Amino acid sequence: MLAGDDTQSLKRTPLYALHLSRGGKMVPFAGYDMPVQYTPGVLKEHLHTRSAAGLFDVSHMGQVELRAKSGKLEDAARALEALIPQDIVALPPGRQRYAQFTNESGGILDDLMVTNLGNRLFLVVNAACKAEDEAHLRAHLSDTCDITALTDRALIALQGPKAEAALAKFCADVTTMKFMDVAELTLEGLPCIVSRSGYTGEDGFEISVPADGAEKLATALLDNPDVLPIGLGARDSLRLEAGLCLYGHDIDTTTTPVEAALSWSIQKSRRSGGARPGGFPGASAILSQLDGGTTRLRVGLRPEGRAPVRENASLFTSADSAEPIGAVTSGGFGPSLNAPVAMGYLPAALAVRDTVVFAEVRGQRLPLRVAAMPFVPNTYKR
Amino acid sequence: MTTLYTPDHEWLKIEGDVATIGITDYAQEQLGDVVFVELPKVGRAVKKAEAAAVVESVKAASDVYAPITGEVLEINETLGTEPGLVNSDAGGAAWFFKLKIADKAELEGLMDEAAYKAHTA
Incomplete structure (x- = not known):
């Protein structure tokens, strides 16, 4: 038996019992025993989230707090800016921002959400990277910050057009929140950190809740x-229909934020000519790509046929060219589009909407068209 | 007409020297929502255990292996436009392809319904 099949060694989230009672089909994911689907199945669950509301257990993700030893939030913000190319100094209290930890060559160690909670920074990182991320933070920020992994908290995402009404029953304050706002609110008597964001392209919330109250709130x-x-x-x-990256697939240590088409997430203040240019790992590579362009880019791809084109499929310029020019990094079927969708990397010259490229699938070359992302328009409450 | 089963969750309905082949209800439940089916070309000679068709769910692609050797006589074109038929009627309307049986001796290793039920129990 493979080590990965050994469910005995898998960790469980505080909602494990709830998953079983709801008919969750459990699979190993990032060291956790997680529900891949429930009784309705992936297709219906997907469509329900887009038409009503879906509740996701994302408690496997890492939650970390940074507090400046000086007591001044700006010192924690400046310290974190040494590890990410985003502007955190100017991030207002009660606001959240998408960010990436970069390495010395400009590659991405992990992507994360950073929130200013007024007296501290609150970070949400990927499950598979959380141990390395915490070690990375401790290695570089321990002089200036107290770093606390919030292992006693669960994380629940509530996503979809009916998420606001569903959450407002517990706290009417959520209705005034806008996309990427964050508030500390009491839900069911529990002290929660609520952000108006998510990973589906829909309006919705992510709720950090004490582990021992998570099942009560979810229920x-x-x-x-x-x-x-x-x-x-x-x-x-x-998330694929929303054009959002999955770490370890669409982005990793070999892709820079610029190549990954995430330049929008790097504020002017951290770029050449900005108030605090560079000063993060890989800054020279990333700033020169921001200024001079890059040789490859992540793009959206729409297969012209019905066959899904999946991760690792090689991409070619024509139906018979010999050398691959790129590869698909995520691909599958988009239930809302009722069509296959994919994303992958192409030479920058070909990363132009409506360019047709070919993927090799089971020995055949299938045409795909470069398409704008998100594939399904997002419904964020701006 | 006899119905036989493989350990890989395919069924074969035998009529004379023609076998109609599909996947079982158990298999479609395991796969989840089927969104695409790729079928062999009519006239193709397939060998036993060779990948003859592909069935894709939202999550993943799975090969369907030829349970016996033979020539593809007919394919179920409906699955091209209605792949969800595999979920709703795996044992009937969602047949995949028909083979002209090359060697009836190959049928001897297959399971009957009772044996298949025990296999999936």
């Missing part, structure tokens, strides 16, 4: 017939 949310539990399978198809 209360699921008492609403508009809210169904959604597994990792639909989480993946939803």
Whole structure:
């Protein structure tokens, strides 16, 4: 038996019992025993999230707090800016920002969300990277910051057009929040950190809740017939349709934020000519790509036929060219589009909308068209 | 007409020297929502255990192996436009392809319904 099949060694989130009671089909994911789907299946769960509301257990993700030893939040913000190319100094209290930890060559160690909670920074990182991320933070920021992994908290995402109404039953304050706002709110008597964001392209929330109250809150949310539990399978198809990157697939240590088409996430203040240019790992590579362009780019791809084109499929300029020019990094079926969708890397010259390239699938060359992302328009509350 | 099963969750309905082949209800449940089916070309000679078709769910692609050797006589074109038929009627309308049986002796290693039920129990 493979080590990965040994479910005995898998960790469980505080919602494990709830997953089983709701018919979750459990699979190993990033060291956790997680629900890939429930009884309705990936297709229906995906469509339900886009038409009503889905509840996702994302407690496997890492939650970390940074507090400046000086007591001044700006010192923690400046310290974190030494590890990421984003502007955190100018991030207002109650706001969240998408960021990446970079390495010395400009590659991405992990992608994360950074929130200014007024007296501290709150970070949410990927499950598979959380140990390395915490070590990275301790190695570089221990002089200036107290770093606390919030291992006693669960994380629940509530996503979809009916998410606001579902959450407002517990706290009316959420209705005034806009996309990427964050507030510390009491839900079901529990002290929660609520952000208006997610990983589906839909309006919605992510709720950090004390682990011992997570099942109570999730159960209360699921008492609403508009809210169904959604597994990792639909989480993946939803984020793919939304054009969002999955770490370890679309981005990793070999891709820079610029190549990954994430330049929008690097504020002017950290670029050449900005108030605090560079000063993060890989700055020379990333700033020169921001100024002079890059040789390859992540693009959206729409297969012209019905066959899904999946991760690792090689891409070619024509139906018979010998040398691959790139590869698909995520691909599958988009239930809302009722069509296959993919993303991957192409030479920058070909990363132009409506360019046709070919993927090799089971010995055949299938045409795909370069397409704008998101594939499904997002519905964020701006 | 006899119905036989493989350990890989395919069924074969035998009529004379023609076998109609599909995947079982158990298999479609394991796969989840089927979104695409790729079928062999009519006239192709397939060998036993060779990948003859592909069935794709939202999550993944799975090969369907030829349970016996033979020539493809007919394919179920409906699956091209209605792949979801595999979920709703795996044992009937969602047949994949028909083979002209090359060697009836190959049928002897297959399971009957009772044996298959025990296999999936």
